[in-house]
Amino acid sequence: MRAVYATDLSEAIETAIGTRTCLECLGRYGIDTIDLVTVTSPNVTAGMPGSDVGKRTEAALERQRDLLExxxxxxxxxxxxxxxxxxxxxxxxxxxxxxxxxxxRGQSPLEQRLIGGTARNVARTSVRPLLVQRIVERDDDHEVADEHLFQRILYATDFSENAEHAFEQFDRLQTATKEALLVHVAPPKRRAGSGGVDDAEERLTDLGDDLRSRGIETTTQVREGVATDEILAAEAEFEPTTILLGARGKSPMRRLLLGSVSEDVTARANSNVLLVPPSRVR
Incomplete structure (x- = not known):
């Protein structure tokens, strides 16, 4: 299996690329080939007289390549x-x-310094599973937030076709995942004992039984409230290493709009996020 790994050649990304546990997790996911890509501004001309931009870019890329190899x-x-x-x-x-x-790097709106300013746009427009890897700064140094990328998975579902497609990621995650929390957020003012909540609990139980049969310790929750807020509250309680979400299927124009639950969670979560687009988008 193949992954495209975007790098801005910074120390922060080199920290992620050089973290052995993260790379082992990618291997357990099934990745054996990596395309390491950096994108430069069209306004930067590496061949200008006296410029060593091209040489520095190639040297940094080769250093990161060596870490992966x-x-x-x-x-x-x-x-x-x-x-x-x-x-x-x-x-x-x-x-x-x-x-x-x-x-x-960073979770608050003022700290969303995403690779090249583009991670949010990649999340909006990717038609392939996207792993957003959190990198934090501590004591003037960088480290990955959760080096065991797929050990603890929080899977949020609204039982849509998109969410079902995201659940299929467990076919690849089952050798790397030890624990999972399955969450469904019901709209406000619905109480346990109502048909909708009971049905949600039953459907989550069925999904949980599936994962338990694969050797993954699994718990389920039906929460009530605003979807993004409740998913993030579940994250704070469960402390997953990655949140697994299905992205809504949208036209290329609508994918540029703000406000989807998947985008809000991706922007605000402290954990890594594995965002899975609908299969029909591809």
């Missing part, structure tokens, strides 16, 4: 110019990637 991955490197999220998604389509990986 030491862990047994086959690696191809790509230096592209243009709009980053378009180049990243375009490469993922061209190599038929099974996963796209981008790094994210």
């Amino acid at each position: 030491r862990e047994g991955f086959a690696v191809e490197t790509h230096v592209m110019r243009g709009t980053p999220h378009r180049r990243i998604n375009g490469l993922a389509d061209r190599v038929d990637a099974n996963l796209v990986i981008v790094g994210s």
Whole structure:
């Protein structure tokens, strides 16, 4: 299986790429080949007299390539110019990637310093599973927020076709995942004993039984309230390493709009987020 790994060649991303546990988790997911890609501004001309931008870019990319190859991955490197999220998604389509990986630093609206300013746009427009990997800064140094990427999964579902498609990720996660919390958020003012809540609990139980049969310790919750708020509250209680979500199927124009639960959770969560687009989008 193949992953496109976006890098801005920063120390923060090099920390993620050099974290052995993270790379082992990608291997358990099934990734054995990585396309390492960096996208430069079309306004930067590496060939200008006296400029060493091109040499520095190639040197940094080769250093990160070496880190991945030491862990047994086959690696191809790509230096592209243009709009980053378009180049990243375009490469993922061209190599038929099974996963796209981008790094994210900071959770608050003022701290959303995403790779090249484009991780949110990648999340909005990707038609392939996207792993948003959290990188935090502590004591003037960087580290990944959760190095065991898939050990504890919080899966949020509204029982839609998109959510069902996201659940299929457990076919790849089952060797890496030890614990899972399955969450459904019911609209406010619905109480236990109502048909909708009872049905949700039964459906979550069926999904939980599926995961338990695969050896994954699983619990379920039906929560009530605003979907994004309740998913983030469940995250604070369960402390997952990754939140698994299905993205809504939208036209290319509507995917540029704000406000979806998946986008809000991706922007505000402290955990990694594995965002799965509908299969029909591809």
